[in-house]
Amino acid sequence: MRVALLMGGVSREREISLRSGERVKKALERLGYEYTVFDVKEDFLKKVDQLKSFDVVFNVLHGTFGEDGTFQAILDFLGIRYTGSDAFSSMICFDKLATYRFLKGTVEIPDxxxxxxxxxxxxxxxxxxxxxxxxxxxxxxxxxxxxxxxxxxxxxxxxxxxxxxxxxYIPGREMTVSILETEKGFEVLPVLELRPKRRFYDYVAKYTKGETEFILPAPLNPSEERLVKETALKAFVEAGCRGFGRVDGIFSDGRFYFLEINTVPGLTETSDLPASAKAGGIEFEELVDIILKSAFLKEGVKV
Structure with missing residues (x-):
């Protein structure tokens, strides 16, 4: 299988994408896949036809262009297989206002x-x-x-x-729920509670070691855990998401308030999804393999 690994991008999250990509690259190498790295910059559209020679695109582009449906729409038009959600779901989830309007009445959302x-x-x-x-x-x-x-x-x-x-603002416990798609269906990973040392889970808290305490699994009783997982999965499925993703929210007074869906979550050494996967017994190389193979599930193909 020939894999095109896309990282970098032109958004303000370029640095994080490069960090995610470097980690995925090492995993692909250990897994024995044939891969080529593409550092996506402003002139990338001139080279996009090169992707047609690959079996699948592993997309770790965060932010504008790579996560907002633009890149996905281009790949759909060219008939190129890729990891993650399709153009419509990516567009909806990247725009928080659109997400809130789309999911209103499906999950509980702060005013x-x-x-x-x-x-x-x-x-x-x-x-x-x-x-x-x-x-x-x-x-x-x-x-x-x-x-x-x-x-x-x-x-x-x-x-x-x-x-x-x-x-x-809802005072409560910040939680994130990672979801993977396999041939058996959607798998909801252990709930992660985030306890940042800063005022909230901001950029520094997310990507600086030691700035946030990860509580895995989150200390919830069975009914609370079920509520959080079911709410996250309901939002993910209702938005039409595929492959892998992360749903963030606030648990407060027995209620789970939805905040956002990340359709291309970080895969760095401090990112939430790999931590939740590890807590669920999935090491990073296996996680990368699951994400890669999920790209074929949209066509009903087992790899």
Whole structure:
């Protein structure tokens, strides 16, 4: 099997994608796959036809272009097989506002509103969360407890993104649920509780060793665990996601509040999905193999 490994990209998550890609590359080598690495940059579209000679594309592009449905739509048009969700699901999940509207009534979501112009005070009161519609790795996310902090967040985000989501802050336990697709169906991995040393699970907390305590499995009683896993899987399936992914949320007062779906989650040494997989008895090489083979399941092909 010939594998095209795509990493890098043009988004603000390029560094994380390169870290994920390097780790996947080593796993592919140990697994014995024939692979070629593509460091995706601005001129990549001129070379995209080269991917037709491969059996499958392993996509570890995070953020804009690689995770928002754009790249997936190009590959679909060219008839090229790839890991992860299709163009429509990727587009929906990368846009948090679209995700919330799409899943409203399916899962419990904290109150939210879109803002396109500067405001002096939060329409949802405090504390609240300000975040971009389309961004990953908690880039551009602010937790605000005053008008001053709220105004600062808008001044940072509105010029760059044009519009932002303001969401009610739910105090509780941050949890993430990783999901894999195998020929047996969807497998929900052990729930991971995140206890960041910082104010919340931001970019630094996600990608700096020692900044976040991973609790695996999350200390939940059987009914709580069932609620968290069922909610995550319901969101994942309803959004049409495939292959692999991660669902993030807040567990508070016996309820699990949905926050987002990551269709191309990080695969670095500090990332959530590999940690959850290991807790479920899946080492990194096997995880990479499962993700790679899941690309063929869309066609009903077993590898």
């Amino acid at each position: 939210f509103v879109e803002i396109k112009e500067f405001m002096k005070t939060s329409p949802l009161g405090y504390p609240c969360v300000v975040k971009p519609r389309r961004e990953g790795s908690s880039i551009g996310v602010f937790v605000c407890e005053s008008d001053e902090e709220f105004q600062h967040a808008l001044k940072e985000d509105l010029p760059r993104y044009g519009s932002v989501i303001v969401q009610k």
